[in-house]
Amino acid sequence: MTHASKDAADLSRRTALTGLAGGAGVLLASGCTPLGATSAQGPTPSRTGSATGSADDATPGVMTLFKDPGFNFNGLLALGAAGQGAGEVGEVLTAVNEINKAGASAQTYTATFKNLGDQLMAAPVGSKAATETTRLRALRASQYYGQALFFVLGSDDPGGEERLYKSGRSSWDTFCRLSAPPPVMADVPYGRTPLPVWFFRPDVSGEQRPTVILTNGSDGQNVDMWTYGVQAALARGWNALVYDGPGQGQLLQVDRVVFTPRWETVVTPLVDWLVARTDVDAGRIALTGLSMAGDLAPRAAAFEDRIAALVAMPGVLAPWLGFPPEIRKILTPDKAETNNIWSEQVVPELTSAEAATLKKRFEPFSVPAMLAARDGKMFTDFHTPAQLIKSLDITDVVGRIKMPTLVLDYDYEQFYPGQPRQMFDKLTSPKDYLKLTAATGAQLHCSPMAPQQHCEVVFDWLQETLPGR
Structure with a gap:
C-alpha cells in the first residue's frame, strides 16, 4: 500500500503553482527556476546591478524588450544572434515594437515572427534575390521561425507546431545548401x-x-x-x-x-x-x-x-532541480497518485499562460504530452515525463x-x-x-x-x- 506525502496530498492552487503564477514566461524560456526564486541548488545571485534599470525589472541586469521575462529572454537571443548573422537588429526591434503595440502574447509573438520568416523566404519586393542574399535571408528566417515555434503551443494554432518547425528547417537547409x-x-x-x-x-x-x-x-x-x-x-x-x-x-x-x-x-x-x-x-x-x-x-x-x-x-x-520545488512536489513514487494530484488539483487551476508553459516544458519528454498540446489540451500523465526528466x-x-x-x-x-x-x-x-x-x-x-x-x-x-x- 502506498501513501502520499503530506506535501503532495495537500497541494493547493497557491502551493502547487508558486513560481508559475506571474512567472510563466521565465519558465517557458527554459523550463527552470524563475529569476529571484531559489532552488535546491541554492539561491539566484543577489546582484542588483542593471544595464537599464533596477533588479525589479522583468529581466534584471539587461535591456527590457518585453515586460514578460520569457518573451524578453527569447527576444534577447534573437537580438544577440545578429552579431553572427542569424538575425538583424532592425528586424528584431521592429518585430518587438509590433508585438508590444498589438499587446504581447503568445499569439502576437508567434504570428509576428512567423510573418517575418515568411517575408525573408520570399523574393525581395521588386527584384529577384541573388544567391548570397537568399542564403543570408534564409539564415535569419530560420531564427525567426524558431522564435515563433517557441511560443506556438500558447497561440491560437498549437496544431501548427510541426508545420512551423518544417518552415524553420527548410530555411536552415536552404542556408546550408547555398553555403560555400x-x-x-x-x-x-x-x-x-x-x-x-x-x-x-x-x-x-x-x-x-x-x-x-x-x-x-x-x-x-x-x-x-x-x-x-x-x-x-x-x-x-x-x-x-x-x-x-x-x-x-x-x-x-x-x-x-x-x-x-x-x-x-x-x-x-x-x-x-x-x-x-x-x-x-x-x-x-x-x-x-x-x-x-x-x-x-x-x-x-x-x-x-x-x-x-x-x-x-x-x-x-x-535538470529536474531546475523546476520550481512546488512543481517537483507533485511527483510521488506512485504513478496513479501523482497523476490524480496533477489532473484533479493542479490542471483545473492553471491559467492559459501557465498551461502553455507546462505543455512546452514537458513535450520533449513525452509524445502523448506533445500531441495533446498540439490538440489544445493538457497532458494527463505527469508522472512518466517527470520521471524521465529526473533520470x-x-x-x-x-x-x-x-x-x-x-x-x-x-x-x-x-x-x-x-x-x-x-x-x-x-x-x-x-x-x-x-x-x-x-x-x-x-x-x-x-x-x-x-x-x-x-x-x-x-x-x-x-x-x-x-x-x-
Whole structure:
C-alpha cells in the first residue's frame, strides 16, 4: 500500500503553482527556476546591478524588450544572434515594437515572427534575390521561425507546431545548401531513427582538422548552433558537427522520439561517423553542450573516451532541480497518485499562460504530452515525463569524466543557479571554471546578448587545450 506525502496530498492552487503564477514566461524560456526564486541548488545571485534599470525589472541586469521575462529572454537571443548573422537588429526591434503595440502574447509573438520568416523566404519586393542574399535571408528566417515555434503551443494554432518547425528547417537547409562549401548532410544510425547531421568544414581540401560536436539544449534549433559555435569554429579552421538528437528538432517534432538519459548512446555513433572521415583529426574531437545540454554532453563524455575536450555551457547536474520545488512536489513514487494530484488539483487551476508553459516544458519528454498540446489540451500523465526528466541527473557520473573540461557559468544564471560550480567541484579531470559577467553584457543563461564573447571564451580554451600537432 502506498501513501502520499503530506506535501503532495495537500497541494493547493497557491502551493502547487508558486513560481508559475506571474512567472510563466521565465519558465517557458527554459523550463527552470524563475529569476529571484531559489532552488535546491541554492539561491539566484543577489546582484542588483542593471544595464537599464533596477533588479525589479522583468529581466534584471539587461535591456527590457518585453515586460514578460520569457518573451524578453527569447527576444534577447534573437537580438544577440545578429552579431553572427542569424538575425538583424532592425528586424528584431521592429518585430518587438509590433508585438508590444498589438499587446504581447503568445499569439502576437508567434504570428509576428512567423510573418517575418515568411517575408525573408520570399523574393525581395521588386527584384529577384541573388544567391548570397537568399542564403543570408534564409539564415535569419530560420531564427525567426524558431522564435515563433517557441511560443506556438500558447497561440491560437498549437496544431501548427510541426508545420512551423518544417518552415524553420527548410530555411536552415536552404542556408546550408547555398553555403560555400555546403555542409555535408547525412543520417547517422541511431536505433530505429537516424540522427540528421550537418558537417561544416572551412574548405574541401580534405585537410585533417580538429572538430567540435555542438549539442543543443531542450528547445533550441539548428540556427542556435550556428550562433554558438559553427561560425566561430570555421573562422578558426575547425570543423563543426551540428545534429538533432532525441527530444530535439526533427527527432522530436517529426519522428516523435523523446530525450534519453543515456546521451552517450547518441554521441558515440556521431564519433564513429567522424573518425571514419579523412578530414577529421580523430585525436582532437571536442564536445560542447549548450543550455540543458550542459547536462547531456558531460553525461556522454563520461562514457565516450574518444572525446578529447568537453565544454558545459553551463554545467548542469540535475535538470529536474531546475523546476520550481512546488512543481517537483507533485511527483510521488506512485504513478496513479501523482497523476490524480496533477489532473484533479493542479490542471483545473492553471491559467492559459501557465498551461502553455507546462505543455512546452514537458513535450520533449513525452509524445502523448506533445500531441495533446498540439490538440489544445493538457497532458494527463505527469508522472512518466517527470520521471524521465529526473533520470537525467548526472551527479553520480561526473567523476568518470577524464578529459579536460571547461564549465561555464553566468551572472544572473536564472535556470540552473549554483549547478555549474557544483559540477566543477565534482570533476576530477583537468578542469577550468569561468563565469561570464554583467560587466561586459554577457550575463544571463547562455549570454543571450553576447554570443560572440561566449564563442571567444570557448574556442580560445579549446585551441589552447587541443593545440595543433
